[in-house]
Amino acid sequence: MESTLYVRQNIDAVMNYDTYSPQVIIKTQINKPIELNSYSLQCNVRGNPLPHLLWSRNNQRSDYYPSMKDCKTPCRIYSIQNEYVSILYFQALTSADSGIYVCHAENAINYTMTSVYIDIDQTNTINRSNINVTCATLK
Numbered sequence: 001m002e003s004t005l006y007v008r009q010n011i012d013a014v015m016n017y018d019t020y021s022p023q024v025i026i027k028t029q030i031n032k033p034i035e036l037n038s039y040s041l042q043c044n045v046r047g048n049p050l051p052h053l054l055w056s057r058n059n060q061r062s063d064y065y066p067s068m069k070d071c072k073t074p075c076r077i078y079s080i081q082n083e084y085v086s087i088l089y090f091q092a093l094t095s096a097d098s099g100i101y102v103c104h105a106e107n108a109i110n111y112t113m114t115s116v117y118i119d120i121d122q123t124n125t126i127n128r129s130n131i132n133v134t135c136a137t138l139k
Contacts, residue, residue, distance in 0.1 A: 021110035022047035024103050033097075034121045039090040041116060043103035046084065051105040053086035055079050058099050059115070095120050 027042040045051050055065045065088060068078045076091045090097060102115040 017048065019048050019109055020046075022051035022105035022107055022112050024105045024112055024114045026101075026103055026114055026116045028116060028118070032121050033090075033093055033118050034123075035093050035095060037093055039093055039118075041088045041101055041103075041118070043086045043088070043105075043114075044084060045086075045103075045105045047105065047107045047109070049107045049109075050083060051107040053079075053081055054104045055086065055088045056102045056104065059102050059113075093120050095122055 023046045025044045027044065029040060033039045041055075043053055043055070045053060057065075065077055065079050066075060068075070068080050068089075071078055074091075077089065077097070079086055079088050081087075086103065088101065098118060098120045100115050100117050102113050104111070104113045106112075
């Protein structure tokens with residue numbers, strides 16, 4: 001006679017992992033931000049669960065910068081995020097870009113932000129209103 005034995009096993013498991021609020025650090029480039037040059041700001045974050053990162057200017061929540069993939073046309077200022085790092089890229093700085101840039105980080109535990117002030121150096125910019133061009137033909 002053949003018989004079948006079924007074994008049923010219950011396993012109780014508890015997953016323990018640390019959760020903590022986001023911690024944010026902004027890194028700037030070593031070189032000074034100069035008008036018409038490209039520039040970037042880097043926001044590094046720690047947190048568990050993984051925080052969501054956003055950039056804004058002068059702490060205006062309505063003034064978030066889009067990610068590169070969300071730009072329908074080439075964006076002059078955009079962000080790229082890769083897990084614990086978000087980089088804000090400026091394609092061609094203008095004097096209007098001077099201001100306070102804020103990296104916002106939020107997870108299920110808490111919200112935090114940190115900021116950096118950038119002042120665009122205009123010393124290398126030519127004042128085009130004072131340029132006179134004279135053309136002459138040689139015979």
